[in-house]
Amino acid sequence: MEKQKPGIKRACEYLNKLKQVHGTSPLPPIRTLAQSAEVSFVTMWKALRFLQNSGSIVSDSKGYRKYSAEAQNTKENCSDTPTNHLYKPVVLSRAGLKNHVTDKLYRDIMTGRFSVSDKLPSCKELQQFYKVSFATLKKSLDTLVEEQILERSASGYQIPSLPGSTSYARIVVIGCGWEDGKIWVDHQDKSYFRTLESECIRMNVQLDVVVHYRCNDRLRFVHTASRKDYDLSDRSILGYIFIVANIDSAPEEVLEKLAGLKRDIAVLDVVGGWKIPKCARNRYIRFFTATASEQPAKRVAQYLLGKGHRQIAFISPFHKALWSQRRFETISEVFNRAGINGGVIPFVQNKYAYQWDYLKNAVNQENDLRSLFDQYTRWEKEAHGAIFKRFGNFGYNIVKYITEWNCASGEIYEKMEPLFEKALQNKSITAWVMANDFSAAIAIDYLKGHSLRVPEDISVISFDNTLDAMEYQLTSYDFNNQGIITLILRFILSPHTFKSGSENKFIEIDGNLVIRRSC
Numbered sequence: 001m002e003k004q005k006p007g008i009k010r011a012c013e014y015l016n017k018l019k020q021v022h023g024t025s026p027l028p029p030i031r032t033l034a035q036s037a038e039v040s041f042v043t044m045w046k047a048l049r050f051l052q053n054s055g056s057i058v059s060d061s062k063g064y065r066k067y068s069a070e071a072q073n074t075k076e077n078c079s080d081t082p083t084n085h086l087y088k089p090v091v092l093s094r095a096g097l098k099n100h101v102t103d104k105l106y107r108d109i110m111t112g113r114f115s116v117s118d119k120l121p122s123c124k125e126l127q128q129f130y131k132v133s134f135a136t137l138k139k140s141l142d143t144l145v146e147e148q149i150l151e152r153s154a155s156g157y158q159i160p161s162l163p164g165s166t167s168y169a170r171i172v173v174i175g176c177g178w179e180d181g182k183i184w185v186d187h188q189d190k191s192y193f194r195t196l197e198s199e200c201i202r203m204n205v206q207l208d209v210v211v212h213y214r215c216n217d218r219l220r221f222v223h224t225a226s227r228k229d230y231d232l233s234d235r236s237i238l239g240y241i242f243i244v245a246n247i248d249s250a251p252e253e254v255l256e257k258l259a260g261l262k263r264d265i266a267v268l269d270v271v272g273g274w275k276i277p278k279c280a281r282n283r284y285i286r287f288f289t290a291t292a293s294e295q296p297a298k299r300v301a302q303y304l305l306g307k308g309h310r311q312i313a314f315i316s317p318f319h320k321a322l323w324s325q326r327r328f329e330t331i332s333e334v335f336n337r338a339g340i341n342g343g344v345i346p347f348v349q350n351k352y353a354y355q356w357d358y359l360k361n362a363v364n365q366e367n368d369l370r371s372l373f374d375q376y377t378r379w380e381k382e383a384h385g386a387i388f389k390r391f392g393n394f395g396y397n398i399v400k401y402i403t404e405w406n407c408a409s410g411e412i413y414e415k416m417e418p419l420f421e422k423a424l425q426n427k428s429i430t431a432w433v434m435a436n437d438f439s440a441a442i443a444i445d446y447l448k449g450h451s452l453r454v455p456e457d458i459s460v461i462s463f464d465n466t467l468d469a470m471e472y473q474l475t476s477y478d479f480n481n482q483g484i485i486t487l488i489l490r491f492i493l494s495p496h497t498f499k500s501g502s503e504n505k506f507i508e509i510d511g512n513l514v515i516r517r518s519c
Contacts, residue, residue, distance in 0.1 A: 172240045
């Protein structure tokens, strides 16, 4: 190290600190590492070569660099690790593509940064955005033209229209529900359906929303608008999008039915922990995930470490859900790798997975969610008919908000209050990581009720980046719903441009931690 220049030494020190948090996952591109370490591209390249020669970093069969097992076992003081400057990991990538600029352009096109049929920004603007020379950018653009991802125009480059963009073609999105066509998903999961509808309108593709349910031991599919049985084998259907938001609804049976139709199927897993069934292992099916990914929890944990938090609480009223369990396990793992064992303390309710679970428990009726809807419908007709007659749909929305949202919030608050009290008793805890924005809003209301300030007394961070996050000024992880839906539509409408590797792995894209004043 004596003969090394100061820049190379600084880059090596950064890489040695990074390994405690990063683990054995593939390292990001050299340019991203260089920006994080505040050194030049060449300096970072020389530092990586030095560490490879010393055995601290190795290359796998695909050429990706990662820390060796021996390097992971070395003791390093990581208290000063600049985790708040860590890269955003590349999840969607193409094996064998050496030029990281081409890969970055490809990901941005696939996930909707640039709109279909729109002209790309000028080469000068793209150069500034990707921080590359004109020659490098031109090679990347030409590569994507050869792969039919882009096409040349009179004044630059543009993204070609996706095949099948016509009102005569249709895509079917399927979720669990009931015979009346109502979809059984929570507030956050509905955003996938809304985003999907918006994108299909923009692309001039018809979207049919269908629910599946069981009746007399038979799987049935109903159109949400017509409330009639839906023919999944219609020839005008280009493909299917199956949103798995509830593993209690036998998703394997639905997928087995879809797989027999031999058309492209995109499966979006939003619950986590769902294993790919054997019937789905074919070339027609790809699996996607966003909220169920480990990456969001890693990003939150790294951010808190970078802010100096060493003792945090993970608080979840929905810890029966697999996504909640995964977030806790991932955050704990990141803290352990940073040398802070026991730094994440759980305060969770293991009996509930959804807001509705609390309401079912509160009404003390049969364990059937359908009965709660029936009760609500009777109440709507008998006790509050005047509201609906006077205010129409507006009145319906008022009553729906009162009965579903506020009642669930009240039940959750009552169950979680003892856990909040226990978390406050531990004076070493400096931050609360909430399972999602819904529970975070409840937690902040509790803290305000006890004259505690956020973030001066307790920092709060969560997931989803919903309207609650904006209203409560929550730092929250945005799962990039727009990006995952755009990617899914590309798989359905233009599969020849979609290069995701193995059919039997979940595809995920990177989101973004939206920083607000709660941390």
